[in-house]
Amino acid sequence: MTFLPIAVRELQVSARRPMTYYWRSLCAANAACVILACLLAGFSGALSASSAGELTFRLLSLAGYAVAAGAAALMTADCISQERREDTLGLLFLTDLRGYDIIVGKLARLSVPIYCLAAAFPALGLTLMLGGVSLGDFAGVALALLNTLFFYGALGLLISARSWNGATAASSAMLAVLLGSAPMVAALAGLVLPGPALAFLFLTPAGAFLAAVEPVSSAVSRPDFFWSLAASHALGWLFIAAASRRVARSISSGEDRRARAARPRVGESNPAAALDSRNMPRQSWRLVFLLAGLAGMIVLVSALISAAHWFDLPTFLGIIIGSHLILKYCAANSACRSLPSRRQSGELEILLTTPLDGDAIISGSITAIKRQLLRPFLFVLGMDGLLLILGWCKVGLWDGFFWAGAVLLEILWFMGNLYSLTWLGLLMGLKYSNHAKALGMTLFSILFLPWSFLALATAFVGVLTMGRSLSPETAFITGAELLVALAVCNLGFAGWAVSELRDHFRLLAAHQLPPPRPVAWPWKSIFKKLRPRAG
Amino acid sequence: MSAAAIEPLPLPPPDRVRVIHRSVRCFFFGLVGAIPCFGLGMVWLAFKLYRDIAAETGEEVQLFPLHLTSLAGLALAASCYISDLPDGALADAVVLLGLQFLFFRRQYLKNAPAEWNPARHLMYWGLGLANTGLLLTAAVVMLVIFSINRA
Numbered sequence: 297m298t299f300l301p302i303a304v305r306e307l308q309v310s311a312r313r314p315m316t317y318y319w320r321s322l323c324a325a326n327a328a329c330v331i332l333a334c335l336l337a338g339f340s341g342a343l344s345a346s347s348a349g350e351l352t353f354r355l356l357s358l359a360g361y362a363v364a365a366g367a368a369a370l371m372t373a374d375c376i377s378q379e380r381r382e383d384t385l386g387l388l389f390l391t392d393l394r395g396y397d398i399i400v401g402k403l404a405r406l407s408v409p410i411y412c413l414a415a416a417f418p419a420l421g422l423t424l425m426l427g428g429v430s431l432g433d434f435a436g437v438a439l440a441l442l443n444t445l446f447f448y449g450a451l452g453l454l455i456s457a458r459s460w461n462g463a464t465a466a467s468s469a470m471l472a473v474l475l476g477s478a479p480m481v482a483a484l485a486g487l488v489l490p491g492p493a494l495a496f497l498f499l500t501p502a503g504a505f506l507a508a509v510e511p512v513s514s515a516v517s518r519p520d521f522f523w524s525l526a527a528s529h530a531l532g533w534l535f536i537a538a539a540s541r542r543v544a545r546s547i548s549s550g551e552d553r554r555a556r557a558a559r560p561r562v563g564e565s566n567p568a569a570a571l572d573s574r575n576m577p578r579q580s581w582r583l584v585f586l587l588a589g590l591a592g593m594i595v596l597v598s599a600l601i602s603a604a605h606w607f608d609l610p611t612f613l614g615i616i617i618g619s620h621l622i623l624k625y626c627a628a629n630s631a632c633r634s635l636p637s638r639r640q641s642g643e644l645e646i647l648l649t650t651p652l653d654g655d656a657i658i659s660g661s662i663t664a665i666k667r668q669l670l671r672p673f674l675f676v677l678g679m680d681g682l683l684l685i686l687g688w689c690k691v692g693l694w695d696g697f698f699w700a701g702a703v704l705l706e707i708l709w710f711m712g713n714l715y716s717l718t719w720l721g722l723l724m725g726l727k728y729s730n731h732a733k734a735l736g737m738t739l740f741s742i743l744f745l746p747w748s749f750l751a752l753a754t755a756f757v758g759v760l761t762m763g764r765s766l767s768p769e770t771a772f773i774t775g776a777e778l779l780v781a782l783a784v785c786n787l788g789f790a791g792w793a794v795s796e797l798r799d800h801f802r803l804l805a806a807h808q809l810p811p812p813r814p815v816a817w818p819w820k821s822i823f824k825k826l827r828p829r830a831g
Numbered sequence: 832m833s834a835a836a837i838e839p840l841p842l843p844p845p846d847r848v849r850v851i852h853r854s855v856r857c858f859f860f861g862l863v864g865a866i867p868c869f870g871l872g873m874v875w876l877a878f879k880l881y882r883d884i885a886a887e888t889g890e891e892v893q894l895f896p897l898h899l900t901s902l903a904g905l906a907l908a909a910s911c912y913i914s915d916l917p918d919g920a921l922a923d924a925v926v927l928l929g930l931q932f933l934f935f936r937r938q939y940l941k942n943a944p945a946e947w948n949p950a951r952h953l954m955y956w957g958l959g960l961a962n963t964g965l966l967l968t969a970a971v972v973m974l975v976i977f978s979i980n981r982a
Contacts, residue, residue: 757979773975780868788872791860795876798856799849799883 302393302401310407323363323412326748327419329755330355335426336758349426356420357437357509360413361502364445365473367409367736372452373469374462374732375402376543381460381640382729385543395544399453399536406449413441436508436521444501447528448473450535457542462731463633469732470625476500484510487601494519501528583626583672590622591615591679608690609699612683616703619676620710623669624743627714630668631721632734634661635805639726644805654801658722665718673714680707709782716742716786719793726797726804741789749781750774847948853884854950854957861957867967874968877961884954889945893938897962900930905969912977924970928963935959 310316334352376398379385388398417438423429452469459465479493480502489497497503503524594614598606635657638644647657684703688696717738724734754774797804857880864873885892904927911919939955948954 773979780871783869784872787863787870788875791863791873791876795853795856795880799853 300397300400300404302397303404306401306404307407310405316408316411319408320411320415322748324415324419326359326751327356327416329751330359331419331422332755333751333758347428349423350428352426353420353423353429353433353437354509356416356423357441357505360416360420360437360441361444361477361505364409364413364441365448365477365501366470367412368406368445368448369452369469369473370466370732370736371405371409372402372449372732373456373459373465374730375405376453376456376539377459377462377465378730381462389544395540395542396536398543399457399540402453402456403446403449403536406445409445410442413438413445433508437505439525440501440505440508440521443504443525443529443532447501447532447535448476450532450539454535454539454542457539463629463637463735466732466735467629477502480506482597482601485597485601487597498524499527499531501525504528580668580671583623583669584675587619587622587672587675587679590618594618609687612687616680616683616706619679620706620713623672623676624710624713624717625739626672627665627669628717628721628735628738628742630665631661631718632725632738633731634665634725635722636725636729636731636734639805648802648805654805655798658797658801661722662718669714676710677707712782712786713742716790716793719790719797723793723796723804729807742785746778746781746785749785750778753777753781847946850884850887850946850948851950853880854948854954857881857884858950858953858957858960861960861964864961865964865967867964867971870961870964871968874961874965877957881954881958884948885944887946888948891942893942896934897931900927900934901962901966901969904930905966905973908970909973912973924966927966931962931966932959 331352334348334355376385379388385398420437421434424431424434448469451472452465455468455472456465459468477500479489479497479500482493483489483497483506497506498519501524503519504521507519507521507524595606595611598608598611598614635644638647644657680703684700687699687703691699720741721734721738724738725731728734728737754777757773757777857877860873860877860880864870864877882892884890904923908920908923908927911917911923935955935958939952944951
């Protein structure tokens, strides 16, 4: 028998997938753009060579940590629970496979993020030539990033092995990433960590990462690099062992008790919305409490960092952006699971046999999502308004106009994002059978892709000016580029999702979408016409 | 039997309601796509919808002259701007838009589809608006590049 057969299969599948190459290229291009932007800033005299190297190293390392932790958690969080929901886990155990075969096989899914990190490492290595970074720093960060990937992948597998619901598993994994990274963020913000927080940091990969990325001379409180790396790595193996044990024990498909107990709302005009709006009041209140808790936590951390200056604009901005991000995540999560959960339970098939058309079913799902997020949304809007007024009072009348404009722009962007995330989430949920993959693609397309475009566009402007000057005009152009990238991604993806859902809803619901036609690039039609005809 | 003797299979009858909906959507996407830079995503969708509708109704897609005039017009406008002839660039832009309007009109009148589409005019308006948005975006990008280089 082949050693670890599922791992071999997963590796072969991911190696042959075109998206693997696209992801890798995108990561390398983004890393190269960040390097280029910092190099050009160095040429313009805004930064010295060593500080440019150090800044680039830190930026790329932090981006790498975010990508590694997020990708590992999202890619593994729903892999076992999906098998369990589809009743295929038991079939695997009819063969010679053991629990660890399945778990290590699923862990091999992380080959794509490893390729992406490997593609970005050469760009990170360029900072060695710029100065301010030693070979030891580079090797330490590379090791810490790979360890982060392994640790959160193992944790995601353990969560997946204990879950049945894909959305719950993905949310738990993301929450674990946030909790695991919170002490590191607090330490980077200048907070002196107390003993228990330092011990917690020691056990997570964030501890080794912090020790690698921060120079020894800095006053940041951090654990020892090698001991933290060893402890978190060992903990990762413990997670793997626990997941292997758990997956072998629980092969039966435990149907969600809450879903079974829930009953649709009576008196609803749209049956699709009625079916979707089960359990909602409790969930929406829970989210309101979570948002209030987040605001309280940010205020507490700000007060701990600086007792004199906590009541200031950075704290307000942190609360606004944090609550918006959480609500955006919830909108995408609800949209991604809305239609697939009904397809799985057979409700969608029954709905499609009724006179209801696709538009009615989609609008029912959107109504249910709106209802679910209405209370948290109103809470966030109220909090934004309060913080806007407080900030205005803090900075004075005339400076307050800039603050109010920025907050209003953020609120507009937030509303646009909610709309796009909902539509794209519905489409991705139907396209991909894996909830975490659908959620990851939705969040990536709407929230992260504009920043990727911005990196490319900034590098483009930098090459045009050859780093001659970092003038206010260049800053204005960069800001305009960001707005354009946000608008293009939001409008483009929302329009695409609306178009696809309205045109091919039945095919998407039945997983029978025809393969996409090859893209007709304009230059192809030109060259086709210009090519001389034979004979 | 030779290959030439085999007749191509007739197209399946299109869902007319869906074609009308798509044509209206193409117009809407084109309208938003006419906003320079910000509507680029919608421009892509408008062109994609046009191709999809054309494939469904059996209409021949002939965008070659459109792309060729766009490229030539943009190159001419760039060279006028480099040579300090802003009036020339403006005149070129007007001629380019006029030529493209005539192209769309001719395409609409001559290139009849196999299946009747009552909202076909909306689809062409959407395509024209999307193309205008694309040209305006290219013009804005060129202006930014030139202004940066001059500064």
